Amino acid sequence: MTSDGVAGWEQVGEDRPVYAGYTRVVRRRMRQADGRESDWDLVESPDSVVVLALTPARQVVAIRQFRPGPDRVMPSLPGGLIDEGESVLDAAARELLEETGYVGERWDVVTRTTPYKSTESRWVTVAHDCLRSAPQSLDEHEDIAVCLLSLAQLRDELRSGGFGTTDQAYLALDHLGLL
Known part of the structure; x- marks a missing residue:
């Protein structure tokens, strides 16, 4: 008890x-x-990871993709499933590179959340000083556009209610002292 x-x-x-x-x-x-x-x-579900990736100019590397549940294109932070035996940071770096072509210079593991209707843990990470270094390498069922958002634009997207990774984005912004 x-x-x-x-x-x-x-x-x-x-x-x-x-x-x-x-x-x-x-x-x-x-x-x-x-x-x-x-x-x-x-x-x-296997555990997953989400990345709030910041460029040296403090822009957020975000993605836009169609999501079948809400039946529309949605902005979100990059991320995906953690492969068996893969560390949180290795998965975060892999997903960021695959979905956006960006790599981070320095990384923080912020926290994990545990949705009450799932067995999954959702890890939140921050990548600092991200630069584009390669083309996207998307899975066969991914159709992703990369977009850069200012912190003000990210906050506006979060307040709109239509951002796909709202919880994780707020946790990352809080970690960075940017709320």
């Missing part, structure tokens, strides 16, 4: 696959402290 009196729950049995397509959904049976049990559907 935590100091505020909230008890943890216990997993009962193994996760059961419910759906396995591009996204995998599992059903997890949980037992509350009072003995009641209930099933919870969770998105099962």
Whole structure:
């Protein structure tokens, strides 16, 4: 039990696959402290990483791509899944290079978030002094345009409600003292 009196729950049995397509959904049976049990559907996903990349001129390297969920092109920070055995920083550097062609001179791991409907951890990183060094190297299902945003433009995008990685961007800006 935590100091505020909230008890943890216990997993009962193994996760059961419910759906396995591009996204995998599992059903997890949980037992509350009072003995009641209930099933919870969770998105099962590898960990991911998002990069707030700053150029020497303090511009943010952002991307724009179509997202099927909202059914539109959305701006966001670059990022993606962390491959098995890959470190957070190696994945961040790989994703930044693949999606944008930029490399960072210096890196910070800011934090990780854990969405309550998923098994995934989402890592937030910052890359400093980023320069374009190569062409994009996109996966077969990626169609990404790179755009540079001033910090003011990034804040405007975040306030608009249409930015794809809002939580991670705010955490990175807070880390940098730029809120």
